[in-house]
Amino acid sequence: MFQTIYRGLAVMTRGFASLGVFMLIVTMLVTVVDVALRRTVNVAIAGTVDITQLLVMGAVFMAIPFAFFTESHIVIELVTDHLPRRGVAALKFVAAVITIAFMAAVLRYGWDQAIQQYDYGDRSQTIGIPILLYWIPLLAGSALSIAAAAAIALRQAIIAASGEDPVR
Amino acid sequence: MDASTIGLLGLAALLVLIALRVPVAIAMGSVGAIGFGLINGFDALGFVMGSAPFQAVFPYTLSVVPLFVLMGVFATHAGLSRNLYDGFYAFFGHLRGGLAMATVGACAGFGAICGSSIATAATMCRVALPEMRRRGYADSLATGAIAAGGTLGIMIPPSIIMVIYGLLTETSIGKLFIAGVLPGLLATALYMAAIAFVTWRNPKLGPAGPRYDWRQTLAAVRRIWDVILLFAVVIGGIYFGWFAPTEAAAVGAFGAFAFALARKRLNKTVMRECIAETASTTGMIFLILIGANVFNYFMDVSTLPQLLVATIEGSGLDPYVVLVLILAFYVVLGTFFEELSMILLTIPFVFPLIKSLGFDPIWFGILIVTIVEIGLISPPVGMNLFVVQGVARDVPQGTVMRGVIPFVLADIIRLALLVAFPWITLVLPSMMD
Numbered sequence: 069m070f071q072t073i074y075r076g077l078a079v080m081t082r083g084f085a086s087l088g089v090f091m092l093i094v095t096m097l098v099t100v101v102d103v104a105l106r107r108t109v110n111v112a113i114a115g116t117v118d119i120t121q122l123l124v125m126g127a128v129f130m131a132i133p134f135a136f137f138t139e140s141h142i143v144i145e146l147v148t149d150h151l152p153r154r155g156v157a158a159l160k161f162v163a164a165v166i167t168i169a170f171m172a173a174v175l176r177y178g179w180d181q182a183i184q185q186y187d188y189g190d191r192s193q194t195i196g197i198p199i200l201l202y203w204i205p206l207l208a209g210s211a212l213s214i215a216a217a218a219a220i221a222l223r224q225a226i227i228a229a230s231g232e233d234p235v236r
Numbered sequence: 237m238d239a240s241t242i243g244l245l246g247l248a249a250l251l252v253l254i255a256l257r258v259p260v261a262i263a264m265g266s267v268g269a270i271g272f273g274l275i276n277g278f279d280a281l282g283f284v285m286g287s288a289p290f291q292a293v294f295p296y297t298l299s300v301v302p303l304f305v306l307m308g309v310f311a312t313h314a315g316l317s318r319n320l321y322d323g324f325y326a327f328f329g330h331l332r333g334g335l336a337m338a339t340v341g342a343c344a345g346f347g348a349i350c351g352s353s354i355a356t357a358a359t360m361c362r363v364a365l366p367e368m369r370r371r372g373y374a375d376s377l378a379t380g381a382i383a384a385g386g387t388l389g390i391m392i393p394p395s396i397i398m399v400i401y402g403l404l405t406e407t408s409i410g411k412l413f414i415a416g417v418l419p420g421l422l423a424t425a426l427y428m429a430a431i432a433f434v435t436w437r438n439p440k441l442g443p444a445g446p447r448y449d450w451r452q453t454l455a456a457v458r459r460i461w462d463v464i465l466l467f468a469v470v471i472g473g474i475y476f477g478w479f480a481p482t483e484a485a486a487v488g489a490f491g492a493f494a495f496a497l498a499r500k501r502l503n504k505t506v507m508r509e510c511i512a513e514t515a516s517t518t519g520m521i522f523l524i525l526i527g528a529n530v531f532n533y534f535m536d537v538s539t540l541p542q543l544l545v546a547t548i549e550g551s552g553l554d555p556y557v558v559l560v561l562i563l564a565f566y567v568v569l570g571t572f573f574e575e576l577s578m579i580l581l582t583i584p585f586v587f588p589l590i591k592s593l594g595f596d597p598i599w600f601g602i603l604i605v606t607i608v609e610i611g612l613i614s615p616p617v618g619m620n621l622f623v624v625q626g627v628a629r630d631v632p633q634g635t636v637m638r639g640v641i642p643f644v645l646a647d648i649i650r651l652a653l654l655v656a657f658p659w660i661t662l663v664l665p666s667m668m669d
Contacts, residue, residue: 085515092302092514096493099303099486103479117296120482124299128522135519138512141259142520142574148257156257163258170266174526177286206290 070222074235077219081134084212088130095123115195122192125202129209136167136216157227164221168214175210182207239275243538246271250531250581260577261520261527268531275537284533292529293522296482297403302518303485304394308350309513310492311466313506315499317359319459320345321367326448326456328428333435333442335371336381337428339364343385344424345460347392348467349492351399352517353612357386357620361627374441375631377434380639383620384427384646387609392420393471394488396521397605399481400576404583407597409481410474411665415598416605417471418660422653423609426646434642466491475668521576528580541585545592555593562586563603563651570611574619578611579604602661603654610647613640 099120102113113119135141148159182203190199226234237245246267253263273281292298324341328334339360346356361382368378390397393413402409435442448456470488473479479487496502502510535541548558569578583604590600612620615637625636654660 082512085519086511088518089306089511089514092306092518093493095299096303096306096486096489099483100490103483103487107478120299121294121296124302125293127302128293128518131515131519132523133519134512134515135523138516140516140520141261141523142577143257143259144254144572144574145257146572147255159257162256163262166253166258166266167262170262170269173269173285174289177282178289180282181286181290202294203290206293210289 070226070234071236074219074223077216078137081137081212081216084130084209085134088127088134091123091130092127095120095127098123115192115197118192118194118197122197122202126205129205132209133212133216136213136220154228154231157224161221161224161228164217164224167217168221171210171213171217175207175214178203178206178210239538240540240543242271242274243535243540246534246538247540254577259523260574261523264524264527264531264577264581268527268534271534272530272537275534284530288529288533289526292526295403297409298525300399300409300482300485301396301521302514303482303489304351304396304399305517305521306514307394307470307485307489307492308352308355308396309510309517310489310496311346311349312355312359312513313501313510314462314492314496315501316349316460316463316492316495317342317346317363319456320463321360321363323456323460325445326453329445330447331432332439332444333377333431334445335364335368335373336377336431336435336442339368339378339381340385340388340424340427340431343382344388344392344420345463347389347420348471349394349463349488350389351394351396353386353389353609354619354623356389357382357623358627360385361624365624365628368442371445372443374639375628376635376639377431377441378639379624379628379631379636380641380643381427381431383613383618383624383636383640384643386620386623387612387647388420388423388427390612391416391423391602391605391609393417393474394485395605397576397579397608398601400521400525401579401583401601401604404580405587405597405601407601408665411598411668412601413471413481414475414664414668415602415661417664419602419606419650419654422660423606423647423650426650427643430642430646462495466495524576524580531581532584535584541588544585545589548589549592555595558589558593559595559655562589563607563655566604566607567610567614570607571614571618573611575608575611579608596658596662598665599654599658599661603651606647606651606654610644610651613644613647 098113098116102116105111148156182200186200191197223235250263250267254260269281269285272284320342321338324338328337331337343356343360346359350356364382365378393416395416398412398416399409402412466488469491470484473484474481612618615621621636625631625633
C-alpha cells in the first residue's frame with residue numbers, strides 16, 4: 069500500500085516537474101520570438117515580462133516537489149557521514165518533518181495573501197493577468213511538497229524503526 | 237532577550253540544523269521564520285511567510301536563473317564538449333601535460349556556454365578522463381585537472397553564481413559577467429602553468445602526445461564554431477546592449493537546444509534526463525532563495541548586519557586588512573560549506589560592510605566567485621571532487637585530493653593577483669559605460 073502511494077507520488081512529482089520544464093521552454097521561445105521581432109521589425113510581443121513571470125513561477129514551484137523526491141535539495145553530510153543507516157534515516161525523518169512544517173506555513177499564509185490579492189482584484193502590470201494565477205503554482209507546489217515530504221518522513225521512520233526500506 | 241542576541245542564537249541554531257542534515261534551504265527558512273516571530277511577534281510572521289516565497293521567485297530579473305540552467309543542460313547534452321576537447325588538444329596535445337591543458341582549455345570553453353561548475357566537471361570528466369588514462373596520465377593529474385577546470389564554469393560567463401550574487405546585491409549582472417572574462421582567462425592560464433610545472437618536475441605524470449599538423453589543427457578549430465557562436469551571441473549581446481541578461485539566457489538556451497536538435501541528440505531518454513536535471517537544479521536553487529529570503533527578514537530585524545558594520549568600522553582597521561580577513565574567512569568556510577548556501581547566508585552581512593569600506597561591488601563579486609571556485613575543489617566538501625570521483629569510481633579519494641593541490645595553489649595566486657590588481661576585473665565592465 070505504502071509502496072503504491074510512494075510510487076504514485078514519485079510519478080506525480082515527475083509529471084509536475086515535466087510540466088514546469090515545458091513552461092520554461094515556452095518562456096524561452098516567447099522571449100526569443102520577442103527579441104527577434106523587436107530587432108527585425110521593431111514590434112514587441114505585448115506583456116512578455118508578465119508572461120515570463122507567470123511561466124517561471126510555474127516552472128519553479130512545479131520543480132520544488134520533484135527536487136524533494138529526488139533528494140536534490142542541498143544537505144551537508146559532513147557531520148553525519150559516519151552514522152549507521154538507521155541513524156541517518158532518523159535524521160532524514162526529522163528533516164522531513166521540519167520541511168512539512170515550513171512548507172505548510174508557506175501554503176497556509178500564501179493562501180491568505182492569494183485570497184487578499186484576489187479580493188483586491190490585483191493584476192499584472194502590462195497585460196492585466198490576474199495575480200491569483202501567479203499564486204496557483206506556489207500553492208499547488210507547496211501542497212505537493214508537503215505530500216512528498218510526508219511520504220519521505222514515513223519511509224525514513226520505517227527505516228529508522230525496523231531497518232527495512234518499505235520502497236524497493 | 238534583545239534582537240541581536242536572538243540573531244546570534246538563530247545563527248547557532250541554523251548551523252546545528254544544517255549539521256543534522258536538514259536541507260540548507262529549509263533550515264534557513266524555518267530558523268528565519270521562528271527568529272522573526274520571536275523578535276517582531278508571530279502575528280507579523282504571517283505576512284513574511286506569505287510574501288517571502290512569492291517575492292523570491294516573482295521578480296522578472298530572476299527568470300535569468302532557470303533559463304541559464306536550461307542552457308547549461310542543453311549544452312551538456314548537445315555533445316559540444318567533445319569538439320572543444322579536440323580543438324584544444326590540437327594546440328596543446330604535443331606538450332608534456334598537454335592533454336590536461338586541453339582539458340582545462342575545453343573546460344574554459346564549455347564554461348562559456350554553461351554556467352555551472354558541476355555540469356562542466358561532469359561533462360568534461362566523461363570526455364577527457366578516458367583519453368588521459370589511455371595515454372598513461374597519472375590519475376592524480378587527470379582528475380585534478382578536470383575538477384579544477386570544472387570550476388571555470390562559474391567564472392567564465394554566463395555564471396549562475398554571479399547571477400545570484402548580482403540579484404542579492406543589486407549589482408549589474410551584465411557587468412559581473414563581463415568582469416569575469418579576464419579573471420577566467422587568468423585562471424585558465426594559471427591552471428595550465430600549474431600543469432606545466434608539475435609535469436616539468438615529474439614528466440611521467442603527463443607524457444606528451446603526437447603533434448598535429450596545421451591542417452589537422454585547422455580542422456579541429458573549425459569544429460568548435462558552434463561554441464564560439466553561442467558564447468559570442470550571449471555574452472556579446474549583453475556587452476553590446478543588444479539584450480538584457482534574461483533575454484540573453486533565453487537566446488542561449490534556444491541556441492543550445494537548436495544545436496542539440498541539429499545533432500540529433502535529443503531522443504526520448506535524453507529529453508527525460510534534460511527535464512530531470514533542469515527541474516532538480518531549478519527547484520534546488522529557488523528553494524534556497526526562498527529560505528534565504530525568509531532568513532534575511534530575520535537578519536534585518538535582528539540588526540546583526542548593522543552591528544557587524546558598526547563594530548568593524550569602529551575598530552579602526554585598514555579596509556584592506558578587513559578585506560583580507562573576510563576573504564580568509566570565506567576560504568575556510570568554503571571548505572566545509574556548500575557554495576551557493578554560503579553566499580546566500582553571508583552576503584547579507586558582508587556586503588553592507590564591503591560597501592561601507594568603499595570597495596567596488598563588482599570587484600568583490602569576482603573575488604567571491606574565485607573563493608567559491610577554491611571551495612569547490614577543497615576537501616572535505618569540494619563538490620567538484622565528488623563529481624569527478626562519481627565518474628572515476630576506481631580512483632581513490634586521496635588521489636583526487638592530491639591531484640587538486642597544484643590547482644588550489646594556482647587559485648590562491650589568482651586571488652592575490654585579483655586583490656592586488658582590481659584593474660584585471662574592472663577594466664572590461666568600465667568600458668561598458
